[in-house]
Amino acid sequence: MEVVVEPLGLVLRASPGANLLETLRTNNVPVSYSCMAGRCGTCRCKVVKGTVLETGRDAIKSDPRGDGHVLACMSVLTESCAIEIAEPDEVITHPAKVFKATVTSIEAMTHDIKRLRLRPSKPFVYSPGQYALLQVAPDMVRPYSMAGLSTDDELEFHVRLVPDGRVTGYIDEKLKVGDSVRVTGPLGTAYLRSRHEGPMLCVAGGSGLAPVLSIVRGALESGMRNPIHLYFGVRTPTDVYGLQWLDALASRHSNLNVQTVVTSGSGEDQAMRSGIVTEAVAEDHPNLNGWRAYLCGAPPMVEAASLLAERRGIAREHIYADAFYASNS
Structure with a gap:
């Protein structure tokens, strides 16, 4: 059977029952992976033609009405197919x-x-x-x-x-x-895309500042000159933290703009904006075409920011979201 890899246009030979990720790696196809056990989501790809069988699920077929995404590490080849791998020029391989x-x-x-x-x-x-x-x-x-x-x-x-x-x-x-x-x-897959040269939108809610801080530091310390617009949204002034880190980064890097947005109680603090963080982004940026978005925090904020980013022109595949789900476990 054959496996066509888009957008590279590669055609691979494989046997029925072969693991999709192993087939890609054996043929030196640039694909991201980490845990090899279906947890991290790093090897996610899309079935655009044919069928593959993902462990624990029904056979995944190409369907213009559906998602069609599978985890390559958990997928078995059942027939000739075509798959699409994301951003082959931004591959990461950090084995867990x-x-x-x-x-x-x-x-x-x-x-x-x-x-x-x-x-x-x-x-x-x-x-x-x-x-x-x-x-x-x-x-x-x-x-x-x-x-x-x-x-x-x-x-x-x-x-x-x-x-x-x-x-x-x-x-x-x-x-x-x-x-x-x-x-x-x-x-995780919401990691910095270091080859992107256009503007970056980073939205952090609460402790979502952690991965956003990592992304921004990674971009700046690697020499990326992209305009970076960081929005840090919290409920009240008592929820704000880390401003000394953000101010220090902004003072050293002219391409970083930081906005702290407080839902209520910001008072007369000129360093903070009042309102909803997604509303602040919408007010500042009517057109986000060509941007990349990194969104981290509570699910409602991430969902709202994702919808806004897409409506303002960011392609869905260029929105990297990490929603923090609360758990009492």
């Missing part, structure tokens, strides 16, 4: 690792956000904007985005304390400096 890290500090950033810093036991390479699974105790595992870069000496995470949350409650009340945390990663 499992390792231990030691807690070096836990500090309060706001009334409900903790800054957790870990020193990894081995080098950990990831792309800005990715996340990892942190196991702080048996049966206590949650995903958190890295706030720094893989060149940093330590890993940094911003943990929002969830009422009655088992994991965040443990981090707040029991985890201490010197404790060991099990880390699995990197995971």
